[in-house]
Amino acid sequence: MQDWCQCGVPRKTGVEKWWPAGGGFAGGAPENAGPPAGDSGKLFAAGREEATFIPCRYVYYAETFHHPGVFAKLRLYMNENRHIPFLQKKPVFLLILAIVATTLLSWFNLNSILIILLLVWRLAYGGRPLAAIRTAFTNRFFLAYFSLFAIEVLGMLYTHDIYTAYKHVESKATLVAIPFVFCAGEPIDRKGFLQLLRGYCLLLAGICGFCLAVAVWQYRQTGDAGLFFYHALTEVIGVNAVFFSGYVFVAQLYLLSPEGKGKLRMALTIFFTVMMVLLASKLMLILQAIVFLVYLRGWSRVKLKTSQFVGLALLVIGGTGTLAVTRNPVGDRYQDIMHDDLRYAGKHHVPLHAVFNGVSLRLLIWQFAEEILNERRAWAIGVTSGDSQDLLNRKYLTANMSRGFLSYNFHNQYIEVLVRSGVAGFCIFLAAIALLVELARRTGTKEGWFILAMQLLLMSTESTLEMQHSLFLFCFFPLLFRYEVQRAPILFSDFWRGSWSRPEVHGS
Helix, strand or coil, X not given: CCCCCEEECCEECCCEEEEXXXXXXXXXXCCCCCCCCCCCCCCCCCCCEECCEEECCEEEEECCCCCCCHHHHHHHHHHHCCCCCHHHCHHHHHHHHHHHHHHHCCCXXXXXXXXXXXXXXXXXXXXXXXXXXXXXXXXXXXXXXXXXXXXXXXXXXXXXXXXXXXXXXXXXXXXXXXXXXXXXXXXXXXXXXXXXXXXXXXXXXXXXXXXXXXXXXXXXXXXCHHHHCHXXXXXXXXXXXXXXXXXXXXHHHXXXXXXXXXXXXXXXXXXXXXXXXXXXXXHHHHHHHHHHHHHHHHCCCCCCXXXXXXXXXXXXXXXXXXXXXXXXXXXXXXXXXXXXXXXXXXXXXXXXXXXXXXXHHHHHHHHHHHHXXXXXXXXXXXXXXXXXXXXXXXXXXXXXXXXXXXXXXXXXXXXXXXXXXXXXXXXXXXXXXXXXXXXXXXXXXXXXXXXXXXXXXXXXXXXXXXXXXXXXXXXXXXXHXXXXXXXXXXXXXXXXXXXXXXXXXXXX
């Protein structure tokens, strides 16, 4: 016999009728309908008000009843909402938004507490924590994230600095907690996905507005227009501008998708586009231009002739190119990488006050990575997260570089993993990436593919798993967009088709 949950509602009975819960209270149930043998609940004595437990498969109906008490209301509420996916329950929904807010505002202590609360809640949900754990560990996508956490843990076995290695492991706990919430069961459906993304867009718009308001106030004090661009704009919330642009990019993907509609959608799309320009991430601006072209081509609500599309495409490309080549804070960043890229590459000693651009600094750091692995003979298993930064700092000092570069990481997640965990850990990392590619394929949407592309591109220029902002971005959104809508898989060749419509599939 199926183990049905129990609910209790105190009522004053009049006429007793039973029928299956799916039939509702609107009539149509046979007079002799009732609970099956062995499942009968405690019936009411006529004229008395008392609590009773009735199998949830059947609904007990009384034509007259009193208002239930507080505890009975609570039991009734919990029973009526058991069918709601975990992330769609209002308290959990608000908790998720609070976690996003504390991540973007860099309130890391509170953020850790909220993530732990969410994890414990997910474990306790349904009263079967062991079943939730088993479900998660049979999910290949959870294992992809868990494997990245595991290679950090293994490094503690042979590090020279156990405390630093432990702090790195502690910071990577998000790689387990957030994927567990998504993979321990079906946490959300399409309706919940849309609600969560709408709330996220409004939250992000508020944080962007706060950054702009602070920039305006500071500009009135100093007259420095640079306060509106790049890291200066997000300094007030302590977020790397490149990572913050990743969050804005995700919001744009939702707003440009078929699910985004209405005047507010258009206003937010324009607002976030302006924010992407102000954040001035070279890589993300190029990716944004590609997204606009792809979505414009595939947007079924906009009927464009080929000549019209070409004209708009040239407008987007021309606008991006103008930003890149003209004299402005955004263009200066593009022009900066065109000069002296290889000036210090291959050298072991640089002038004390040498000026680097984004390319030349990274090339020098990646050169140091190879030297560290060669000198330590650590190609097989790496030098561990506890020792890698200390060894890199020594390279900075040996090369006579400014002490301001101390604590700069490798600015490339692939190299970061290779130095810390060697070829063995790097192979595990690539296997995890392969599973995330499979996740994008199963997601079956352009949004899923673009989020994957963003993550992989950011990993090539930043160590994205070394800060909570980018770590949460890496864990949360690929798994969330999996629940956007179940469609037939979209391949790269489908990107330029003229229609968004794809046949729905089930069980993917």
